[in-house]
Amino acid sequence: MAKQATRVPGARTRAPNYRRREKTNDFLCVLPALGFFAAFVYYPIVELFRIGFTNWNLIKDNYKYVGLKNYKWLFAGSGLDTWLSSLRITFTYTFWEIAITLLGGILLAALFNRESKPFSAMRSIVFMPKYIGVSTSAIVFMWILSDQYGILNYILNLFGLANVAWLNSEKTALASVLILTGWRVVGYGMMIYLSAMKGISPEYYEAAKLDGANGFQRFRYITLPLLSPTTLFLFVTTFIASMKVFQSIDVMTSGGPYESTNVMVYWIYELAFVEFRVDRAAVVACVFFVILLAFTMATMKISDKNVHYES
Amino acid sequence: MSNTTSLTNNKALHMKTVWTALQYILAIAVTIVIIFPIYWMIISSLKSSEEMLRPVPSLWPAEFHWHNYADALKMAPFGKYFFNTIVMTVGIMILQLSIGAFAAYGFAKGHFPGRDFLFIVVLGALMIPIQVTFVPIYVMVAKFKWINTFAGLIIPNAVSAYMIFMLRQTFKAVDDSFMEAARLEGLGRTGIIFQILVPMCKPTIMTVGIITFIDSWNAYFWPKMVTTTPLRRTIAQGVYELKRSYAGLETMNQNQIMAGAVMAIVPIIILFVILQKYILSGFSKAASK
Numbered sequence: 324m325a326k327q328a329t330r331v332p333g334a335r336t337r338a339p340n341y342r343r344r345e346k347t348n349d350f351l352c353v354l355p356a357l358g359f360f361a362a363f364v365y366y367p368i369v370e371l372f373r374i375g376f377t378n379w380n381l382i383k384d385n386y387k388y389v390g391l392k393n394y395k396w397l398f399a400g401s402g403l404d405t406w407l408s409s410l411r412i413t414f415t416y417t418f419w420e421i422a423i424t425l426l427g428g429i430l431l432a433a434l435f436n437r438e439s440k441p442f443s444a445m446r447s448i449v450f451m452p453k454y455i456g457v458s459t460s461a462i463v464f465m466w467i468l469s470d471q472y473g474i475l476n477y478i479l480n481l482f483g484l485a486n487v488a489w490l491n492s493e494k495t496a497l498a499s500v501l502i503l504t505g506w507r508v509v510g511y512g513m514m515i516y517l518s519a520m521k522g523i524s525p526e527y528y529e530a531a532k533l534d535g536a537n538g539f540q541r542f543r544y545i546t547l548p549l550l551s552p553t554t555l556f557l558f559v560t561t562f563i564a565s566m567k568v569f570q571s572i573d574v575m576t577s578g579g580p581y582e583s584t585n586v587m588v589y590w591i592y593e594l595a596f597v598e599f600r601v602d603r604a605a606v607v608a609c610v611f612f613v614i615l616l617a618f619t620m621a622t623m624k625i626s627d628k629n630v631h632y633e634s
Numbered sequence: 635m636s637n638t639t640s641l642t643n644n645k646a647l648h649m650k651t652v653w654t655a656l657q658y659i660l661a662i663a664v665t666i667v668i669i670f671p672i673y674w675m676i677i678s679s680l681k682s683s684e685e686m687l688r689p690v691p692s693l694w695p696a697e698f699h700w701h702n703y704a705d706a707l708k709m710a711p712f713g714k715y716f717f718n719t720i721v722m723t724v725g726i727m728i729l730q731l732s733i734g735a736f737a738a739y740g741f742a743k744g745h746f747p748g749r750d751f752l753f754i755v756v757l758g759a760l761m762i763p764i765q766v767t768f769v770p771i772y773v774m775v776a777k778f779k780w781i782n783t784f785a786g787l788i789i790p791n792a793v794s795a796y797m798i799f800m801l802r803q804t805f806k807a808v809d810d811s812f813m814e815a816a817r818l819e820g821l822g823r824t825g826i827i828f829q830i831l832v833p834m835c836k837p838t839i840m841t842v843g844i845i846t847f848i849d850s851w852n853a854y855f856w857p858k859m860v861t862t863t864p865l866r867r868t869i870a871q872g873v874y875e876l877k878r879s880y881a882g883l884e885t886m887n888q889n890q891i892m893a894g895a896v897m898a899i900v901p902i903i904i905l906f907v908i909l910q911k912y913i914l915s916g917f918s919k920a921a922s923k
Contacts, residue, residue, distance in 0.1 A: 348823060349744025356737035357752060359793040364759040367767035367774070374770065434660055441658075445665040447910055452668065454906050454913070456852035459873045459898045463675045466888055474674060474691050510668065514914065567765040570854045574874050588765045588855075595769050596859075604769050612766045619761065 368612070374605035381599035393606040402603065405582070405590065410614075413566060413587045416497060416504075420565035423505045424557055428512020429550070432520060433542065435513060446517070449510035457507065461574040464503045465490065490575055493583035500571050500584060512557060519553040520546060555626045559619060566615055587611050675899070679703070679892035686888050702893040709890065710876040711864055712897055719868040722787045722857070723850040729792040730846055731839070737793075738801030739827045743813065753802070759795040764856055772859055786860040787868070791850065800842045804835040841912045844905075848913075851902060869898050 375393055379386035396402045435446050452460065467475050468489040476486045489499040527545045536544065569588045572578060578585040578593065585593075591611065595604035678686060679702055681695045706712070740746075741753045764771065771790055780786030808831055816830045832839060854870040861867045867875060876894040880887045906913065 346744075346746045349740050349749075350746040352736040352740030352744055352823060353749075353752060355733050356756065356793050356798060359733070360756060360759045360795070362774075363771060363790050363793075364762050364767065365755075367770035368762050370770035370773075371767055431664065434657060434664065437657065442661065445661055447907075448665050449668045450910075450914075451903070451906055452671075454848050454852075454902055455672075455899050456854070456870045456902070458852075458854050458870050459895050460671070462873045462877055462891060462895050463671050466678065466892065467671060467674060469885075472687055472691075472885065472888075477691055506668065506671065518914070563763070567763055569765060570870075573854075573858070591765075591769075595772075601769055601773075608766050608769065612762070615763075615766070616761060 371605050371612075372609055374601060375609050377602050379602045379605075381595065381601045386602070389602075393602050396603060397606050397610065402607075405585070406607065406610075408582065409585050409587050409590045412497065412583070412585060413568070416501065416568055416586060417562060417565040419501050420504050420508060420568075421558060421561050423501075424508045424512040424561045425554060427505065427509040428516050428557065429547075431509060431513035432516035436517060436520060446510075446514070450514045451510065452507045453511045455507075457503075457570040458574050460507065461503055461571045464499075464506075465575055468499050468502070491580060493579075493581045496576050496580060496584045500575055503571055503575070504565075504568075508561070515553060515557055516550060519550055523549050555622075558626075559622055562622070563615065563619060672899075672903075675892050675895050678889055679896045681889050683886055683889055687885070699889065702889045703897065705887075706876060706890040706893040706897070709879050710872060710894065712869070712872060712876075712894065714864065715867055715869045715872040718784075718787075718866050719851060719870070721784055722853075722868060723847055725784065725788040726791045726850045727843060727847055729788065730794045730797050731843060733793050734797040734801050735827050735832060736823075737798045738805050739823065739831065741798070742802045742805035743810070756795050756798055760799075764790070768856070768859055775860060780860070782861055782863055782866045784866065787857055787866060790856060790860075791853075794846065797842055797846065800838060801835070804838040805831050808834055837912070837915070841915055844909050844912050848902060848905070873898050 376388050376390060377386045378389045378392070397406055431449065435442055435449070467473050470476060470486055470488045470491055473489070475489070479485070479487065487495055490496050523546065527549070528541055531541050531545055567588055568586050569592070572584050572586055572589045573592075576584040578589045587607070588611075591604050591608050594600050594607060677693070677695060680698045680700070681692070682697060682699050685692060685696055737756070741749060741756070775781065775786050775790065778785070780789070812830055812834070813826050816826050821829060852870050853868070857868045858871055861871070864875070873891065873894045877884055877891050880891070884891065
């Protein structure tokens with residue numbers, strides 16, 4: 324408070340009434356936003372937990388409280404198998420999206436790190452897919468991945484490889500979706516790494532050169548450690564984004580074939596709007612929310628200790 | 635002695651040229667792979683149905699079938715989709731920027747009890763995505779009779795915690811003396827926000843605004859939940875709906891579906907090319923905060 328008083332000269336000499344009005348007006352500035360978050364974020368999450376204890380079916384008007392019945396359905400009933408398989412699929416998808424963003428991103432950042440007009444133009448092209456709507460790109464990739472007429476299978480044939488069923492087989496469907504994901508995110512990872520690399524002081528490299536470090540050693544012992552805050556940022560944001568994957572699944576596979584791409588959000592959506600079991604959807608969403616929260620908190624905590632910051 | 639140095643120098647120079655050449659080749663290869671789907675979409679949109687299904691795909695259309703675009707427009711109301719998308723996107727932008735600017739001012743420059751705690755409440759919203767809470771939000775929006783309306787598309791996205799966070803960071807960097815001066819000139823809070831802070835923070839606001847614009851333009855999840863008829867569908871669903879309208883005959887009409895995809899993507903590509911400077915700076919900012 325003392326700091327604030329010195330920052331606003333004259334605030335002390337003005338009447339207390341004036342100061343109170345100022346405080347009220349400052350508060351009124353944030354009130355619309357707070358009201359919004361109360362109504363569209365915090366109320367719904369509380370409501371979600373409440374619905375989980377009911378037997379609400381979207382096509383019926385009435386419902387009653389049934390205690391932990393929906394949780395039993397999920398953890399010890401017929402929902403368990405689907406839940407476990409959906410968790411596994413979601414984490415597999417997330418693992419690969421993070422791997423592509425981080426590994427692909429850093430490799431492309433090393434490759435495209437050159438100051439010249441052609442490289443600047445190529446960087447823009449590689450970065451662009453991130454901004455093209457997922458649903459529309461998904462339609463284009465479905466054509467490319469078409470097992471009978473797709474150009475990708477044609478190219479495979481040229482190399483003497485057999486046709487792959489891509490989206491039509493439960494073995495390759497998730498990988499097919501990940502091809503689209505990789506195309507979208509790799510340039511984004513590259514751009515984030517490149518902008519962080521620009522911030523590294525050239526003195527480090529000069530010093531390492533004097534010590535006789537070669538290009539690879541400089542990358543390994545200077546660039547990589549100094550990029551660890553960027554890696555953490557990419558890891559956390561990509562984790563949260565990819566756990567929520569829905570669009571590409573909805574357009575390309577609808578969770579199939581044989582539920583092989585039934586990721587968590589898609590399953591919640593189906594429970595709520597196809598089966599109308601809002602109660603079950605709420606329970607799955609609540610558990611999903613807790614998982615998201617726990618993982619994000621855990622990564623933050625672990626990485627707090629292991630990230631190198633440039634001092 | 636001098637001979638060996640020049641030899642190693644020569645060798646080093648040689649290595650450097652090889653690496654540069656290799657870097658160009660690899661970079662060009664990656665760029666081709668990334669741009670290929672876009673190229674393929676455009677080329678496919680101009681082929682005849684017969685040419686689309688040839689066993690050996692052609693890299694350039696034998697004949698340009700521009701009528702694919704007209705045919706696609708007949709199958710799906712793209713004009714309406716574009717109109718809906720523009721109204722939704724502009725509405726979300728205006729609300730997020732104005733409500734966000736007020737909130738950011740309050741959190742950056744205001745003094746009231748509980749300010750920092752309430753800011754954490756705002757940031758906490760980032761941890762609760764709509765993909766988790768959409769069921770209760772849908773029920774609420776249905777109660778308000780907002781299904782298939784612009785209100786339903788816009789209002790659940792009217793405030794963004796990300797926007798408030800970014801604006802607060804930039805407003806904080808503005809020295810208080812500017813605001814004191816403005817206050818002495820007789821400006822109120824609204825004046826200070828929109829005549830002093832916003833113009834001073836123009837680059838950040840441009841960047842955040844553009845990213846919000848593109849995100850809303852491409853939004854798929856919530857618009858899908860809240861629209862059940864073509865009346866208020868947006869372009870992100872448009873191509874998928876176009877594809878579904880061929881009901882089983884998609885393979886025959888891939889060229890028209892690709893024409894629809896081109897129409898859906900082109901505005902964003904143009905925007906990206908014009909505004910990429912801002913988009914890029916936005917990402918380095920986001921990553922450094």
